Amino acid sequence: MIKVAVAGCAGRMGSAVVDAVTAADDMEVACGIDPHGAEAGFPVYASVAEAVAAGGFDVLVDFTQPDVVAGNLAAALPAGVDCVVGTTGLANDVLEALAAQAAPGTCLFYAPNFTTGAVLMMEFARAAAPYFPEAEVIEFHHCNKKDAPSGTAVRTAQMIAEARAPRVSAAPGRETEVPGAGGARGALVDGVPVHAVRSMGYVASQEVIFGSLGQTLTLRHDSWDRSSYMPGVLLGIRSVGAREGLIVGLEQFMD
Ligand SMILES: NC(=O)C1=CN([C@@H]2O[C@H](COP(=O)(O)OP(=O)(O)OC[C@H]3O[C@@H](n4cnc5c(N)ncnc54)[C@H](OP(=O)(O)O)[C@@H]3O)[C@@H](O)[C@H]2O)C=CC1
């Protein structure tokens, strides 16, 4: 049995992870970490440092928030705990620095999106990018999301930028923007405009719009329910024990 600690166990994603791990035959929840979590058949600690000191788990799953995830990983990785991280908002250089602190043989796995559909959308975007001079990303999320743009949108923009010659859209508009309004033409991520919509009614959706002479190509993915992430999270938990160092993206484990 793989013993799993869930950081953020009282949150939207963390509680779904607790249910998914509990339902799986080959793993169990050893403990949770959440400042306001209630005990539910396993101990719940207020911090990852306390959980690591208590021990008894192989893998830490983190779905917390952008300002706490780095501290959680800094407590777990040097102690040799493999980490499966869904919390978004960590820059690549921060992930690399955290992975460098890990005990030998320990894996830091970060996936900005654990759904197969979003992974494929990003791969399709990478494939399309060299053929279209224009590309923009629009992401739609529930209004409790703390980070913007989403981790998926940032990764998509990075993949588009890597797949084509560096460029910024020639489309006009930025010079007319209202100062301080955040940019009606979107935030530029590696030269790709990214637009973030927040509203009740959404879980998580994203469109990638490519344009060239007289045509557009739109890729769209929708998560209608948080169950969409669980097979990917379980795959990550099952995979990290045999890996070492920093691994980014669920595609690294998909056959
Ligand atoms: N990679 C992926 O596929 C996905 C990633 N995400 C990401 O996961 C993260 C969590 O999202 P979501 O579940 O919606 O957020 P929630 O706010 O619902 O859950 C976060 C939980 O973490 C708790 N928390 C705060 N500080 C700590 C700490 N130091 N240690 C442990 N737990 C802590 C919060 O407690 P309290 O509220 O009391 O502060 C809360 O219960 C976000 O970054 C989001 O972007 C979400 C969906 C999919």
Ligand SMILES: O=C(O)C1=N[C@H](C(=O)O)C[C@H](O)C1
């Ligand atoms: O906060 C969320 O809900 C989500 N966060 C991830 C992101 O930032 O990309 C993944 C998914 O979009 C849901």
